Each structure stands twice: as structure tokens, then as C-alpha cells.
Amino acid sequence: MNPYKVVSLDMFQTLVNIEGRRNRIWKPILQQDFSEARALELAQALLNHYFAQAAAIRDAGSFCTSQEIYRSGFEKVFHEHRLSFDCHEAVDILFAEHRLSGLYADTRPFLQKISEAYQVCIVSDTDTLMLPDFYKEYPIRLFTSEDYGSYKNDGLNRMFTEVIAYYGVQPGEILHIGDSASDVLGAARAGIRSCWINRTGSAWNHAGQPPDYTVGNLEEIYAILEPGVHTAHT
Structure with missing residues (x-):
């Protein structure tokens, strides 16, 4: 399941x-x-x-x-x-x-597919005015640092606790995907599973819990979301 x-x-x-x-x-x-x-x-x-x-x-x-x-x-x-x-x-x-930043080639197909099967949100350490607005084309909830006065990996960890509270699910029922250490470490501290998207082939060299999953692009996440895939890998 x-x-x-x-x-x-x-x-x-x-x-x-x-x-x-x-x-x-x-x-x-x-x-x-x-x-x-x-x-x-x-x-x-x-x-x-x-x-x-x-x-x-x-x-x-x-x-x-x-x-x-x-x-x-x-x-x-x-x-x-x-x-x-x-x-x-x-x-x-x-x-x-x-x-005006351009979308990666795998972004729209990925959002289209997962928004049909999952509740989807964007969690960004930015002001809302900084973000491209393509996400409005999808049923996506936005969480920004500006709105919550918090960062993904600060002492309060409010960004991720707000996500958990909004959806009313267990932390382990959320998968967070991001490219930074804050994405991985902040999610882990909230009990959320983390997926490090490593588009550049870099080495993970940050202190703290490593990502539960590592992918090179969004297409590789489909395998993680398939039923029966429970094993964490990096």
C-alpha cells in the first residue's frame, strides 16, 4: 500500500x-x-x-x-x-x-500526474512575490516563509508543522521533495519523509539525517510513489 x-x-x-x-x-x-x-x-x-x-x-x-x-x-x-x-x-x-524562471522539462508532466492522485503543496523559503505563478494552474497549496514567518529548517520548524496541520495527516504520510539541505533536514525533524532532488550529481555532505530518497529528476519519483515501495535509499 x-x-x-x-x-x-x-x-x-x-x-x-x-x-x-x-x-x-x-x-x-x-x-x-x-x-x-x-x-x-x-x-x-x-x-x-x-x-x-x-x-x-x-x-x-x-x-x-x-x-x-x-x-x-x-x-x-x-x-x-x-x-x-x-x-x-x-x-x-x-x-x-x-x-520568469523557466520550468524544467519534467515539471509540468510531473505536476499533472501527481495532482490527479495526491494532495500537492509547494513549500518555499521565499516571499510570495518572488515565485512564478504557474502553480496556480494546478490544485496546489502554497506555503511560503513570508506567510508563516519561518524557514524550513529553523528552530520552530513551523513551515513543515503547518503543512502537517493543514492536511491533517501523519507526518510519515507526507513526502517532501527539494534540492537543499534545509528541505531534507527540516522535513526529517518534522517526521516527514524527504526526497533530495540532485539534478547536478553532487555528493551529500551535510551533517544530520541524510535524505530518505535521492533522485536525479522528477520522473524518478514515480517509482517512490508506486504502491509497495517502502524501502528508503540514497
């Missing part, structure tokens, strides 16, 4: 690919000084700040929206690299490009 009633999904790098939009974020900022190498350097600096600040906020038991964290990150990057650009406008550009 299939143990799962709910399929929970991360958004970025699970259903949609932001990589193709990154250069577009920096073109209007750098203008005539734009180059792919320069954009890559600044994008990495911004991400480093985002992850460091998000971790500090999470460890302090506090919360800030993605908009607030990215605005602070742009301020720091612009100062360090002597760039003159409005950080609020930069955040608007970044959010707009995230909304």
Missing part, C-alpha cells in the same frame, strides 16, 4: 531553474560594465551574503523576509564593489527575474 497522501515540493531548482536568469539580473545594474564573469562574481557575492545572513537570523530565532535580506545583500555588494545603483530597484529586478 502506498504510504503517501501528500506530496510537498520545493520551488527553485526543484520545479524551476533560476540559473538562466542570473545574468539578466545584473545587466541593468552593470549596464556598459556588464560581462558574464563580472555578473558571476557579483551573483556569488550576493548569494554568500544571503545564506550567511539567513543562517544568522535563523540561529537567532528571528525572521526577515527574502526582500529584506536581499536588500541588505545588495547594499553590501554595491558598497564593496563601488557600484552606484538603488538597492530597492535591484531587489525588484531580482524578484522579477525569479518570477
